[in-house]
Amino acid sequence: MSSELICNDVINSALRAHASWQGREQVRLAPALVYQRHGTFSSEPDILYKKDLFIPKRGTPAMDMNIVDILKSRNNWINRIGCIKEIFPESSLLVLQKLSGLEPIIANEYMLHEAGHFLAYDVCAKQREGYFSVMGKTAWPLVYLEELRADLNSFGFAVQLLEPEKATQIFLYNMMLRFGVHRQGIVQEQQAPYGLVPYLLFHLLQDFGFLSICQQHGRSSFKFVSLETDQLIAIMRACARHAEQELNGPELTKTTSLERAIVAAKYVRNRLDDTAMAKLYGLVMNQPATMLAAEKP
Numbered sequence: 001m002s003s004e005l006i007c008n009d010v011i012n013s014a015l016r017a018h019a020s021w022q023g024r025e026q027v028r029l030a031p032a033l034v035y036q037r038h039g040t041f042s043s044e045p046d047i048l049y050k051k052d053l054f055i056p057k058r059g060t061p062a063m064d065m066n067i068v069d070i071l072k073s074r075n076n077w078i079n080r081i082g083c084i085k086e087i088f089p090e091s092s093l094l095v096l097q098k099l100s101g102l103e104p105i106i107a108n109e110y111m112l113h114e115a116g117h118f119l120a121y122d123v124c125a126k127q128r129e130g131y132f133s134v135m136g137k138t139a140w141p142l143v144y145l146e147e148l149r150a151d152l153n154s155f156g157f158a159v160q161l162l163e164p165e166k167a168t169q170i171f172l173y174n175m176m177l178r179f180g181v182h183r184q185g186i187v188q189e190q191q192a193p194y195g196l197v198p199y200l201l202f203h204l205l206q207d208f209g210f211l212s213i214c215q216q217h218g219r220s221s222f223k224f225v226s227l228e229t230d231q232l233i234a235i236m237r238a239c240a241r242h243a244e245q246e247l248n249g250p251e252l253t254k255t256t257s258l259e260r261a262i263v264a265a266k267y268v269r270n271r272l273d274d275t276a277m278a279k280l281y282g283l284v285m286n287q288p289a290t291m292l293a294a295e296k297p
Contacts, residue, residue: 144197
């Protein structure tokens with residue numbers, strides 16, 4: 001697996017060279033093949049083990065970087081394949097074929113996503129300055145938008161650092177992750193695990209004309225306009241440009257955390273006010289529009 005991985009040095013070199021990097025944060029992340037887990041590690045689905053949450057035993061070194069549990073993520077993926085097939089019935093077989101050899105794809109997607117958080121007004125600065133909190137309460141729409149921003153930024157890095165076929169694997173895996181996990185949570189647990197992230201992604205891909213809604217066997221599903229490599233690369237570049245123009249850039253034009261949060265909240269609100277799009281999304285994801293409306297900032 002290691003020969004196919006994007007390492008910290010490579011992603012940080014790309015991060016430092018990016019016009020929107022502000023000279024602060026860099027990626028410190030290690031993918032790991034974990035074969036045994038105990039306690040919370042075995043029961044929680046989260047695959048990221050953050051170094052800041054672990055206190056070392058006396059006389060032992062602290063973790064110096066976050067760890068991504070690749071095999072846990074792969075097992076989670078296997079459990080959601082049924083949901084992926086439900087929402088992408090026409091293209092799931094081809095997508096799953098393209099995503100064979102999943103471990104390096106998982107590792108690279110997480111590495112690229114992490115870098116996406118560190119462009120422009122980076123996530124660490126947002127946390128320090130209270131960007132995600134309004135009157136002491138978490139502003140979840142801003143959290144969800146930050147996740148989308150990292151995703152979109154990551155697609156630009158993927159195109160830059162990987163061969164075209166491998167770059168498109170990052171994009172396809174991300175979409176299957178966002179839509180598949182969300183659908184699984186709604187159907188099986190009546191929860192929306194990714195909040196607004198899948199809807200915001202859906203809205204953008206609909207605007208680009210890349211994702212459409214079709215009817216099959218009496219139910220609504222998603223359909224890709226194309227899965228050709230050049231078309232996927234073009235969409236990935238368009239997503240990265242959108243992040244620069246609509247998210248990274250506008251935030252940097254403001255000077256205070258509150259002003260920047262207002263810019264982001266308007267972005268989310270404009271898309272939630274698109275009731276026609278919300279209805280289409282709900283038909284596929286089995287998520288009532290009222291659940292989306294409740295997230296309005």
